[in-house]
Amino acid sequence: MMRGESERTPKARVIRLGGREIVTEGLQLSFWADISHRCMTASWPAFIAGAALVFVAFNAAFAVLYWIGDDPISNVLHRAYIDYLYFSIETLSTAGYGDMHPQTHYGHFIAAVELFTGIFSMSLMTGLIFARFSRPSARLLFANNPVISNHDGVPTLMVRFANERHNIIGNATARLWMFRDTVTEEGHEVRRFYELPLMRNESPALALSWTLYHVIDEQSPLYGLGPADFEESDISLVVVVSGYDVVAAQTVHARKPYEHGDIRFGHRYADVLDTTEDGRVRIDYGRFHDTFEP
Helix, strand or coil: CCHHHHHCCCCCEEEEECCEEEEECCCCCCCHHHHHHHHHHCCHHHHHHHHHHHHHHHHHHHHHHHHCCCCCECCCHHHCHHHHHHHHHHHHCCCCCCCCCECCHHHHHHHHHHHHHHHHHHHHHHHHHHHHHHCCCCCEEECCCCEEEEECCEEEEEEEEEECCCCCEEEEEEEEEEEEEEECCCCCEEEEEEEECCCCCEEEEECCEEEEEEECCCCCCCCCCCHHHHHHCCCEEEEEEEEEECCCCEEEEEEEEEEHHHCEECCEECCCEEECCCCCEEECHHHCCCEECC
């Protein structure tokens, strides 16, 4: 293999999908080609640290350009680099205190370029921060474990979740998916997904809690499967919920993956609803994740 080809070999990346770690190889993706997505998906500490690093780098670079000039800025004693750095920060941020100012054509030219860079970068940063704050998100609390037990006399898979904000999510829709490993007739192992029909998959107003029910009958992909079958086929579940947040006036989405080890057979959810002495409904989220064997 030639040296140039070796240097262009893409590096392996590890990503997480649900509870799985997947190693990706052979994909060439430039860091700058998807910088907008990286800025939107980075954590707030990483985003702020990256913005601060870019700010310092820009100012340090422009300070060098001022420093190598022939006294381009007035009131800079002994041509100290730190003074040029301070002037660069004032210029890039458009603060312009006035104590130091360009006094040569070279200084004016570098300052004009830096002003344009500052205006452009601040506009870009403002847009990114606004997009991160305005991005719709649902605050849904999903139970730690799905359960399988009898409901109305038939085996039923149940998943419980609640709206943590206690506002109204209108026209809420829930879908439940199952993923499992299967072997084709040609002997190839593939991972397939199946949608599990729900007794009720829509709610006009999701404000508190909602339990999804999938009846395990002859038409269900889970029919006849026990805990050993779930483990052998590496079955996993994914719950996807969407609806209209009436406060944010936007559509919100949430999803929760479960591995086969999270499913509790023969268990039911502990009741979190009761009535207070004055007749009001009370919900105890301290027991939201609790299950028991009836």
